[in-house]
Amino acid sequence: MIRKPAANNVVTFRPQKTAQTSSSDRLDHRPISPKARRRRLAWLAIMCTFLVWFLVELIIQTGRxxxxxxxxxxxxxxxxxxxxxxxxxxxxxxxxxxxxxxDEMARKLGYTKDDREELYLTPK
Known part of the structure; x- marks a missing residue:
């Protein structure tokens, strides 16, 4: 009786890679040119600068x-x-x-008198 390895029972969705990569796999990924790298780096620097400026302005405006x-x-x-x-x-x-x-204020300050009131003036 021949025994089958247990690996056949495992379902895989990706093909197993061998230790050696073929040359056709390497051709699929083209190297990026130095000019494209510089453009990407410049774009990244500009975007990071914009993001930092935006955050600083947001903080300043929030404070104001x-x-x-x-x-x-x-x-x-x-x-x-x-x-x-x-x-x-x-x-x-x-x-x-x-x-x-x-009338009340005039009476309080002594400018008028009612019929029932008597006014006494004291010399100063």
């Missing part, structure tokens, strides 16, 4: 945008504080334009 957003948030906070102060001042102006407030 974050600074501008912080300044904008600060200005918005100032605007809201000033609007609240303006509202308060408008309320005071509206209150000052009433007759009761004017």
């Amino acid at each position: 945008i974050s600074e501008a957003e912080a300044a904008l948030a600060q200005k918005r906070a100032q605007i809201s504080a000033l609007q609240a102060r303006q509202k308060q001042l408008r309320e005071q102006i509206r209150q000052m334009q009433t007759d009761t407030y004017m």
Whole structure:
């Protein structure tokens, strides 16, 4: 009885290469000319330079945008504080334009007197 080697039971999708490569395999891969290598190297250098420039600009622009957003948030906070102060001042102006407030201030400063009030002036 003849024994078959176990390698026949293994399915391979690539042909097994022998230790010696044939000359036809070498002809399939043509060597690249020095000019083409220089062009490829120059293209790689240009692309790497562009990529580095792009990343640096991206970082710089991101920093500028974050600074501008912080300044904008600060200005918005100032605007809201000033609007609240303006509202308060408008309320005071509206209150000052009433007759009761004017009478109260005149009485407080001693410019008028009611019928029931007596005015005592002290010499200075």
